[in-house]
Amino acid sequence: MLSDKEREEIEAEMARYPHKRAMVPEALRIVQTHRGWISDESVRDVAELMGMSAEEIDTIASSYNMIFRRPVGRHVILFCDNVSCWIMRSDAVRDHLVKRLAAGPGETTKDGRYTVLPSACLGDCHHAPVMMVDDEMHGNLTPEKIDRILERYT
Amino acid sequence: MTTTDEKRPLTRNIRAGAEPPDVSAYEKSAGYEGLRAALKMTPAEVQDCVKKSTLRGRGGAGFPTGVKWSVVPMDPRARSPKYFVVNADEMEPGTMKDRLLLEGDPHQLIEGIVIGAYAVQAARAFIYIRWDYKRAARILEHAIREAYERGYLGNRILGSEFSLELHVHVSNGRYMCGEETGLMNALEGKRATPRNKPPFPQQSGLWGHPTIVNNVETVCNIPHIVRNGPDWFKALSRSEDGGTKIYGVSGRVKNPGLWELPLGTPLRDIIEGEAGGMIDGYGLKGLLPGGGSTDFLTPDHLDVPMDYGSVQKAGSRLGTGTIVVLDDRTCPIGMLISLEVFFARESCGWCTPCREGLPWIARVLTAIEEGRGETRDLDILQFHTKAIRPGNTFCALAPGAIEPLESGLKFYRADFERHISEKRCSYK
Numbered sequence: 001m002l003s004d005k006e007r008e009e010i011e012a013e014m015a016r017y018p019h020k021r022a023m024v025p026e027a028l029r030i031v032q033t034h035r036g037w038i039s040d041e042s043v044r045d046v047a048e049l050m051g052m053s054a055e056e057i058d059t060i061a062s063s064y065n066m067i068f069r070r071p072v073g074r075h076v077i078l079f080c081d082n083v084s085c086w087i088m089r090s091d092a093v094r095d096h097l098v099k100r101l102a103a104g105p106g107e108t109t110k111d112g113r114y115t116v117l118p119s120a121c122l123g124d125c126h127h128a129p130v131m132m133v134d135d136e137m138h139g140n141l142t143p144e145k146i147d148r149i150l151e152r153y154t
Numbered sequence: 155m156t157t158t159d160e161k162r163p164l165t166r167n168i169r170a171g172a173e174p175p176d177v178s179a180y181e182k183s184a185g186y187e188g189l190r191a192a193l194k195m196t197p198a199e200v201q202d203c204v205k206k207s208t209l210r211g212r213g214g215a216g217f218p219t220g221v222k223w224s225v226v227p228m229d230p231r232a233r234s235p236k237y238f239v240v241n242a243d244e245m246e247p248g249t250m251k252d253r254l255l256l257e258g259d260p261h262q263l264i265e266g267i268v269i270g271a272y273a274v275q276a277a278r279a280f281i282y283i284r285w286d287y288k289r290a291a292r293i294l295e296h297a298i299r300e301a302y303e304r305g306y307l308g309n310r311i312l313g314s315e316f317s318l319e320l321h322v323h324v325s326n327g328r329y330m331c332g333e334e335t336g337l338m339n340a341l342e343g344k345r346a347t348p349r350n351k352p353p354f355p356q357q358s359g360l361w362g363h364p365t366i367v368n369n370v371e372t373v374c375n376i377p378h379i380v381r382n383g384p385d386w387f388k389a390l391s392r393s394e395d396g397g398t399k400i401y402g403v404s405g406r407v408k409n410p411g412l413w414e415l416p417l418g419t420p421l422r423d424i425i426e427g428e429a430g431g432m433i434d435g436y437g438l439k440g441l442l443p444g445g446g447s448t449d450f451l452t453p454d455h456l457d458v459p460m461d462y463g464s465v466q467k468a469g470s471r472l473g474t475g476t477i478v479v480l481d482d483r484t485c486p487i488g489m490l491i492s493l494e495v496f497f498a499r500e501s502c503g504w505c506t507p508c509r510e511g512l513p514w515i516a517r518v519l520t521a522i523e524e525g526r527g528e529t530r531d532l533d534i535l536q537f538h539t540k541a542i543r544p545g546n547t548f549c550a551l552a553p554g555a556i557e558p559l560e561s562g563l564k565f566y567r568a569d570f571e572r573h574i575s576e577k578r579c580s581y582k
Contacts, residue, residue, distance in 0.1 A: 018361060021342075024343040029326060060343065060345055064327050065326070065328055066326045067327075081492065081495075082493075082496055083489060083496075084247070084405060084478055086489065087404075088406070119286070120245045120499075121248065121446070123250040123252075123253045123284075125404035125410070125476065125478070126403070126411045126412065
């Protein structure tokens with residue numbers, strides 16, 4: 001069941017759209033903000049509020065990169081491996097990150113601290129290679145810099 | 155107006171590392187004067203002004219903005235409300251220019267939106283922004299609240315008859331959301347798949363209502379055009395199309411970055427001048443002039459002016475104007491893999507050539523890179539450059555993915571053949 005807070009936030013946004021079902025992506029994101037990811041139960045909760053089937057909601061949820069249909073760690077690392085980052089040897093930095101965390105792309109560390117996801121170009125190409133941890137951008141990455149960044153999140 | 159103002163209107167308020175101007179600071183830089191001028195004109199006059207300025211879309215396709223607007227039905231019986239949407243879903247590989255404008259001067263964008271919406275008489279506006287541009291979204295939300303408080307948004311703007319509601323919609327993330335019809339489906343709460351054209355969005359867009367979708371940089375030009383006039387705007391440019399352009403360079407150059415320069419500035423001035431040339435020990439092997447969906451150009455093209463017509467004549471596209479530099483110590487096939495894996499990963503799966511073709515291309519390129527390639531693989535790649543064409547695919551994104559591949563096969567043929575004959579990548 002949706003919490004009062006979740007319902008309140010979704011309904012506040014709803015006024016901005018002429019049709020209720022336009023709220024599906026925002027409703028999913030609001031629920032994910034509270035719960036960390038979108039479980040089958042969350043899909044059913046959103047479906048009930050929208051007056052749609054769970055399958056309809058899931059087909060929308062599963063088409064967006066930033067809606068997590070599997071649990072993620074406390075912090076999500078979006079690692080950019082696109083053209084400018086790749087040219088600036090993002091591979092070497094990614095290998096270091098994966099080794100350090102013992103978690104590859106799409107995986108979560110054993111302690112539940114980090115999930116590493118490959119990302120679409122993060123739009124900070126003049127600071128390549130870059131990655132984003134939660135809401136924060138980190139650029140000009142080197143293995144040493146990765147070590148320092150990882151210590152900052154608990 | 156200072157000299158910088160005249161030459162670099164889009165970035166005149168943007169200082170590296172500084173917070174963006176708030177509404178008062180923006181007003182002091184002649185901010186919202188374009189809007190005041192526009193509200194004294196008729197919508198048709200504003201449209202005409204933008205058409206005369208020869209402003210073309212800065213999102214990649216380069217369609218003339220005034221012409222795009224002129225197709226919106228202005229009959230009072232047209233379906234209401236009409237919508238004005240800003241595409242801030244910047245996700246083209248190698249492209250970081252809209253982030254600069256979003257984070258650096260949010261009121262410039264808001265002013266452009268209000269003028270654009272007035273010109274087509276749209277009552278509702280959205281900024282569709284990608285999930286990852288968190289800082290930009292926060293800055294915009296704050297600036298929008300300020301604009302409502304000062305009467306630049308909301309009911310009866312600055313005492314006129316015109317009203318506009320503006321809302322930031324944060325995307326849940328997908329490259330396809332940046333394609334204008336995919337963006338409209340996403341805003342309607344659906345999967346981001348493309349729509350057939352016609353009907354064009356101007357006639358039947360969001361929820362079947364007339365809709366304009368414009369890129370961030372495009373819209374940021376509007377206040378300056380209205381405030382200073384089309385002739386001033388045309389004089390900014392070194393090409394037949396008006397204005398400045400935010401150019402960018404990434405890759406192994408001494409000073410990667412973003413600069414606002416006259417449209418039509420030669421590649422050499424950008425790469426060797428602004429970006430400081432290649433890092434010592436690296437040579438220039440090639441470049442993508444306007445993001446990941448544009449054809450390679452070579453060092454022979456350095457004198458090409460970076461404008462729509464000249465880049466096209468040289469065999470590529472201006473695209474987003476953000477240049478990705480390939481150095482001579484980096485494998486062009488590896489670079490293509492990075493691009494094609496991205497396009498394959500982000501395909502919405504709606505049409506077969508893109509859904510099936512792009513992963514196949516990525517696999518063949520990977521086999522060649524890893525020393526498992528055969529000569530006939532080059533024919534397979536060549537076949538795909540013909541099969542994935544406008545007309546064979548539903549939208550323009552897959553043909554965009556083919557542009558670097560087709561030109562890569564042409565310019566780096568020797569590299570491909572060497573990988574296949576030596577069964578390894580000689581850059582490693």
